[in-house]
Amino acid sequence: MLRGIRANAEALGPAMRAQEIVANNLANTQTVGFRQDRSAFHRELEDAGAVGSNGGTTGAGGSIGAANALVLAPRIDLTPAAIETTGDPNHLAIDGAGFFAVQGEAGDLYTRDGGMLRGPDGTLLHRSGAPFLGDGGPIVAPSDRAIAVGNDGTVRAGEEIIGKLRVVRLTDPNSLHHVGQGLLRSEAGAEADPESRVLQGSLEAGNSDPVTNLIEMMSLVRAFEANQRAILTQDQSLGRLLGWASQ
Amino acid sequence: MLRALRSAAAGMRAQQLYLDTTAHNLANVNTTGFKRNRVGFEDLLYQTIEPATGAAGNGRSAPLQVGHGSRPSDTTKIFTQGDSEVTSNPLDVLIEGDGFLQVQRIDGTTGYTRDGSLTVDEQGRLVTHQGFVVQPEITVPSDASSIAITADGRILVEQAGQVGANEIGQILLARFPNAAGLVAEGSNVFRDAGVSGDPQVGVPGENGLGSITQGALERSNVQVVEEMVNMILAQRAFEVSSKAVKAADDMMGIAANIRPA
Numbered sequence: 142m143l144r145g146i147r148a149n150a151e152a153l154g155p156a157m158r159a160q161e162i163v164a165n166n167l168a169n170t171q172t173v174g175f176r177q178d179r180s181a182f183h184r185e186l187e188d189a190g191a192v193g194s195n196g197g198t199t200g201a202g203g204s205i206g207a208a209n210a211l212v213l214a215p216r217i218d219l220t221p222a223a224i225e226t227t228g229d230p231n232h233l234a235i236d237g238a239g240f241f242a243v244q245g246e247a248g249d250l251y252t253r254d255g256g257m258l259r260g261p262d263g264t265l266l267h268r269s270g271a272p273f274l275g276d277g278g279p280i281v282a283p284s285d286r287a288i289a290v291g292n293d294g295t296v297r298a299g300e301e302i303i304g305k306l307r308v309v310r311l312t313d314p315n316s317l318h319h320v321g322q323g324l325l326r327s328e329a330g331a332e333a334d335p336e337s338r339v340l341q342g343s344l345e346a347g348n349s350d351p352v353t354n355l356i357e358m359m360s361l362v363r364a365f366e367a368n369q370r371a372i373l374t375q376d377q378s379l380g381r382l383l384g385w386a387s388q
Numbered sequence: 389m390l391r392a393l394r395s396a397a398a399g400m401r402a403q404q405l406y407l408d409t410t411a412h413n414l415a416n417v418n419t420t421g422f423k424r425n426r427v428g429f430e431d432l433l434y435q436t437i438e439p440a441t442g443a444a445g446n447g448r449s450a451p452l453q454v455g456h457g458s459r460p461s462d463t464t465k466i467f468t469q470g471d472s473e474v475t476s477n478p479l480d481v482l483i484e485g486d487g488f489l490q491v492q493r494i495d496g497t498t499g500y501t502r503d504g505s506l507t508v509d510e511q512g513r514l515v516t517h518q519g520f521v522v523q524p525e526i527t528v529p530s531d532a533s534s535i536a537i538t539a540d541g542r543i544l545v546e547q548a549g550q551v552g553a554n555e556i557g558q559i560l561l562a563r564f565p566n567a568a569g570l571v572a573e574g575s576n577v578f579r580d581a582g583v584s585g586d587p588q589v590g591v592p593g594e595n596g597l598g599s600i601t602q603g604a605l606e607r608s609n610v611q612v613v614e615e616m617v618n619m620i621l622a623q624r625a626f627e628v629s630s631k632a633v634k635a636a637d638d639m640m641g642i643a644a645n646i647r648p649a
Contacts, residue, residue, distance in 0.1 A: 153643065157392075158437070158454060160639060164392035164632040165431070165455035168399025170625045171406060172429040172458050216450055227426070229466050231568065256428055258464070259566030261585045268428055268461050284565030284585055286596055287486075315449045319434040322461065328440070351628045358635045362642075369642045376647070 146375050149368040155182060155213040156365045162215055163358045166349040173268075174254030174323050175347030178215040180357070217317050217325070221253075222348035224340065231257045233290060234345040235308060237337025242307040243271040243324065244279060251311065251331065253345055254323040265296070269322035275304035290341040310334035391454060392636040395432075398457030399629035402429055405460045406622040413610045414619075421503035421576050422608035423465040424615075430461040464568040465578075470502075470609040472601070478535050479506040479514075480605050485598020487561030490589070491520035491577065498523060500562055500587075503576035505605055514543075514559075518575045526557035537602040541592040561597045562587040 159180040166177040224234045233255030235241065240251035250271065257273065258266045263282045265273045272279035275296070282288050286298040294306035311317065313329035320326050409427045416422040438452040472482050481504035483489070488500035501516060509515045512530055514522040528535065532545040541559035546552075564570065565585035570578040580587065593599040 157639060160636060161392040161395065161454045164395040164636060165457055167628045167632045168395050168402070168457035169429070169431050170628060171403065171621060172431055175431055178453070213452060214450065215452060228468055258568055259585065261566065261583055263565045263585065268430060284588065316440065318436070318451045319431065319453055319455060321433040322430045351624070355628060355631060358632060362635050362638050365639050366642050369646050372646055373648070
């Protein structure tokens with residue numbers, strides 16, 4: 142009985158955390174290039190040795206809740222989102238699975254947000270201020286000519302090629318994590334992605350979908366409530382038992 | 389759980405600014421030389437609750453991270469060309485292409501504008517209709533009977549008692565490597581805040597600068613349909629974040645009632 146209460150109580154924490162993730166997704170429905178987190182729960186055996194001993198007492202094998210830990214394992218959802226045509230030559234979007242590489246303070250970072258700004262010296266910068274990386278480092282655009290970006294990421298100022306934006310495919314998407322400001326870091330490497338196309342004059346929306354997130358939010362509230370009710374019921378049963386025993 | 393409340397509130401604040409900007413764009417749909425604003429959003433910092441430990445055994449192959457919502461990161465002016473409107477007023481100039489007219493602001497610094505509805509002040513100097521003097525200063529003689537402005541900005545006047553036209557000056561344009569870094573000062577004037585790069589001043593029509601058309605004005609580049617769509621998006625995004633506030637509050641209420649009184 143106490144084990145049951147603990148199992149239900151343990152489910153409350155991950156549900157709360159998952160709700161925090163959903164709130165973050167919903168707050169970012171208008172964030173360009175945002176990649177939402179999808180929550181997934183899985184049960185993990187905390188201690189394999191405990192299963193056998195529990196088996197004897199419960200007669201139900203190792204499936205009793207308290208021997209398992211409920212683990213929240215969010216994944217970054219890399220589904221591409223809608224591409225909006227803005228007409229601004231400083232806006233780039235990627236059609237495909239690739240990422241722009243930008244120069245972070247501690248190694249390369251990756252982003253789907255291709256809203257470019259210019260540094261005072263003409264360097265092409267990401268919204269966060271980190272320079273976009275070309276094949277030979279940051280790309281500096283001359284100030285007196287408009288730039289044109291080709292589908293393969295080649296940046297031209299007039300007729301002159303001034304660089305080629307690095308568009309990469311991540312070797313292990315599971316190792317991605319957020320660093321904020323639309324940037325992602327990967328512990329594994331990245332390789333050139335020739336299949337993705339760069340589109341100038343467009344931006345990719347975030348992939349945070351209000352509908353699935355609202356449904357997720359509702360089901361989390363209900364799951365939370367169900368666990369609370371279960372705790373309540375077990376507490377009442379215990380109370381009755383104790384009341385009976387003290388008579 | 390409080391984090392969910394705060395993230396949702398941050399989302400609502402960001403959408404409020406989105407709506408503010410949309411309202412400002414719509415209010416300026418008929419403002420000469422107005423450039424629409426676009427708000428950029430970014431996700432806020434993430435807290436790593438548990439780091440990735442590798443995929444083997446019971447480890448995590450991906451970290452457990454919770455973000456803190458979104459915030460507006462920048463409002464950039466979109467400097468696409470607005471529609472042109474023929475006014476036939478000889479002192480109206482339209483810049484077709486890149487570049488700004490330079491004007492002297494009240495504090496003596498140089499301002500930049502796309503609003504070419506010029507007039508002359510009591511000293512005969514060319515000024516914008518807000519009274520900012522166009523730089524370099526050009527004085528129109530009081531006895532000028534007609535005025536012509538060429539595509540490269542030269543101003544020619546015909547004066548009583550003279551044969552042919554006199555060139556009294558030339559309008560020069562300025563352009564910036566990073567025009568998005570200019571700061572809008574109101575009155576259709578932009579200010580160089582030091583991040584837009586050094587202005588390149590030159591003759592209209594040369595080195596990438598736009599050319600000048602006399603007797604026309606540039607209207608705003610606000611597209612009403614697009615702004616209406618943005619308004620709907622802002623309102624709905626605001627709404628979904630408010631639902632997240634309610635869900636977080638509901639869950640806290642449930643948690644508080646695990647043991648009813």
